[in-house]
Amino acid sequence: MSWSEICGHERQKEFFERAVLSGRVVHAYLFSGPSRVGKTTFALELVKLLNCLNPTEEGSCDRCENCRLIINLTHPDISFLFPSGDYLKIDEIRSFVRWLNFKPLMGKMKVGIIEEAEKLTEEAANCLLKTLEEPPGESMVILITSQRASLLPTIISRCQVVEFSPLSSSEISNYLVEKKGWKEEEARRASSFSQGSLGKAEEIKEGRSGLEDKFWELWYKLKSERDSLSLGSWFYDNKEQLPLIMIFLEQYLRDLWVWKVTEGQCSNLLFFEKEKVQEEAKEQEAETWRRLIILVDNLISDISGNLNWDIVLCRFLFLWRGEWNRASSSRN
Ligand SMILES: [Zn+2]
Incomplete structure (x- = not known):
């Protein structure tokens, strides 16, 4: 799967194509928009593009080792954090940050994706702030939310916000x-x-x-x-x-x-x-x-x-x- 396989979101694709080509990828993104319009699929494709060993103009190759492991969701340098209940608690964020601090094992970039980021407790959000501000080496955090208004302003201000709209x-x-x-x-x-x-x-x-x-x-x-x-x-x-x-x-x-x-x-x-x-x-x-x-x-x-x-x-x-x-x- 490459960019062309993703349904819609053309503006966001162009935005990241330019960012990746010019090396201006930042270390913290907030993907915001209605639920189930493809934000996670998009994040995964971005992660693949950043780690692919043979990227082309079309996007990632889908065949190299990094691509294959990311597709299977078994890449050691990519991690998903889902709230286990109604909240994302501080303990979960602590171990996530600890994991992020280790150097990548085989990928070019270590990426942690936090789903339903609006469920971060205030404590957990504060614990994440420092990482968003000074991210360790080759690492990236992607926060995903369908309820941006519920996030602390301090979290939003430390991320580059990418807005997603419903598809037509x-x-x-x-x-x-x-x-x-x-x-x-x-x-x-x-x-x-x-x-x-x-x-x-x-x-x-x-x-x-x-x-x-x-x-x-x-x-x-x-x-x-x-x-x-x-x-x-x-x-x-x-x-x-x-x-x-x-x-x-x-x-x-x-x-x-x-x-x-x-x-x-x-x-x-x-x-x-x-x-x-x-x-x-x-x-x-x-x-x-x-x-x-x-x-x-x-x-x-x-x-x-x-x-x-x-x-x-x-x-x-x-x-x-x-x-x-x-x-x-x-x-x-
Ligand atoms: Zn590849």
Whole structure:
């Protein structure tokens, strides 16, 4: 794998190509951006490029000993630090710093990658400061975070920050077709549900049938279930998969709204068969479909924002039922 095998992030690739070519690589980076957009994959590729014995313009060779060991995650000079629980504690940082202080055994550069850096306790962060300021010899630290605001400013100021953004649907879709051999239609659908994450697109394909069944189950419950408790417990039972199921719901509502607004003249629906959309779009006015989309959008951002689950869910069900019934009763 070389740079060209990484999906998107072109600006960041150019940035590091220039830095490596001109020898201006610094010793502490902070990779910041939404989760699962490829920050760790990118870090690993950078580490490989820095240690490759035969790098070319395309990037690392993938064949030399350093490359192979890095790919297998068994290189003695590369280390990952993951929080073992809710926090990254001082003991873990101490042994990480100790490891970093030894000279590289076979690589050109010793690199320590700290995942979920926002979980550093204040004590642990302070312990890391000196290393970030005066890193030992041929060493580099890459901190990775999706919650930059939770990091101490003193940590951020000692790193060169590299921002990562969600990938665009077309970047993901083209990548899946060109590099993974997916069918175009399949890639287009999965990428439209992926919220800018390649990992999520692949997960959607793998679990698509299961998720789709769950989505329909929820859909018919939302349409007809009068018992809020039973609806609420369905949400609890499916809490893990809920973020993905809600994306299906949001996209389906969009299809219904588009169908209604264009009176069936739209050619590219995101979701299911035309017949299904045609039949269901009639059930509500365009304005109601639009309001329901907003409700679901809000729920999606609330559940990813760590708000109180009970309150979020209760409000959603209450507002959903209100919209649905108001529209039905105004027709009668
Ligand atoms: Zn190599």
